[in-house]
Amino acid sequence: MEPTLSQYLLVSGALFAIGLLGVIVRRNLLIIYMSLELMLNAANVALVAMSRFNGNLDGQVMVFFIITVAAAEVSVGLALIVALYRKRQTADVEDLATMKL
Amino acid sequence: MEGTLFNIFAGLTLLSAFMVVANPFSRNPVTSAMFLVTAMISISGLFVLLGAYFLAAVQILVYAGAVMVLFLFVIMLLDLREAARRKLNLISLAMGIMAVGALFSVYKSSLESTYGEAPQQHEAANTGQAEAKPAKVVGSTRALGQALFSKDNGFILPFEIVSILLLVAMVGVILLSRKEPR
Numbered sequence: 001m002e003p004t005l006s007q008y009l010l011v012s013g014a015l016f017a018i019g020l021l022g023v024i025v026r027r028n029l030l031i032i033y034m035s036l037e038l039m040l041n042a043a044n045v046a047l048v049a050m051s052r053f054n055g056n057l058d059g060q061v062m063v064f065f066i067i068t069v070a071a072a073e074v075s076v077g078l079a080l081i082v083a084l085y086r087k088r089q090t091a092d093v094e095d096l097a098t099m100k101l
Numbered sequence: 102m103e104g105t106l107f108n109i110f111a112g113l114t115l116l117s118a119f120m121v122v123a124n125p126f127s128r129n130p131v132t133s134a135m136f137l138v139t140a141m142i143s144i145s146g147l148f149v150l151l152g153a154y155f156l157a158a159v160q161i162l163v164y165a166g167a168v169m170v171l172f173l174f175v176i177m178l179l180d181l182r183e184a185a186r187r188k189l190n191l192i193s194l195a196m197g198i199m200a201v202g203a204l205f206s207v208y209k210s211s212l213e214s215t216y217g218e219a220p221q222q223h224e225a226a227n228t229g230q231a232e233a234k235p236a237k238v239v240g241s242t243r244a245l246g247q248a249l250f251s252k253d254n255g256f257i258l259p260f261e262i263v264s265i266l267l268l269v270a271m272v273g274v275i276l277l278s279r280k281e282p283r
């Protein structure tokens with residue numbers, strides 16, 4: 001029994017939901033960042049599944065670009081976290097509430 | 102066969118993704134990073150099932166290789182032992198699960214209304230053109246390269262822009278992580 005498009009999209013949606021849960025619930029900046037990666041990958045799974053079941057390779061080219069941009073994004077984001085840690089000695093979002101009213 | 106593999110990889114993906122987010126046994130970020138590796142590898146298994154062989158290889162190279170090394174370096178650099186001791190707020194976890202579960206059920210029901218009954222109607226409408234169903238593409242390195250660099254409708258300009266983006270990201274990272282920003 002070959003899996004259908006909607007099964008793949010369901011997995012992708014569940015993966016996205018788990019990533020969103022991590023962003024909402026966790027308070028550690030690094031874990032939030034990992035959850036963001038999970039959400040990005042959920043979008044990738046959906047794109048590849050669409051590309052497969054519609055017979056068009058453009059979706060996979062898009063995923064290729066997304067992976068490249070995600071790598072750049074991770075490096076910049078982690079550098080920002082390191083710079084923040086140097087300034088504030090914390091990687092916990094509860095301690096970074098300067099802009100809270 | 103394919104269905105079994107799909108179940109294995111999908112289950113492994115979701116399980117390890119959940120372990121990244123809310124591991125009941127450990128608060129250590131290194132454990133989360135290791136589960137992120139399993140999640141990425143099983144996602145690349147899903148890519149193989151979808152015929153995207155090149156992307157599966159790139160996924161493992163980039164995520165399980167480069168991104169994971171970066172994450173582990175930063176975890177090492179930051180010394181998060183105190184953060185590991187903080188407990189996860191159970192009320193906020195329950196509220197988060199409820200909110201995200203509501204969002205996911207909306208997504209699921211919309212998916213079911215799109216793909217649930219529609220295929221039968223759709224196929225009943227055009228049983229004559231069953232051949233019109235698109236052929237399944239295979240994302241081998243050759244096919245993807247041809248799609249990327251074909252002269253008439255390729256992605257040559259985005260490719261060059263991405264290379265500039267990588268250069269800018271590299272310079273930005275060096276600038277951000279310098280000891281004494283002037």
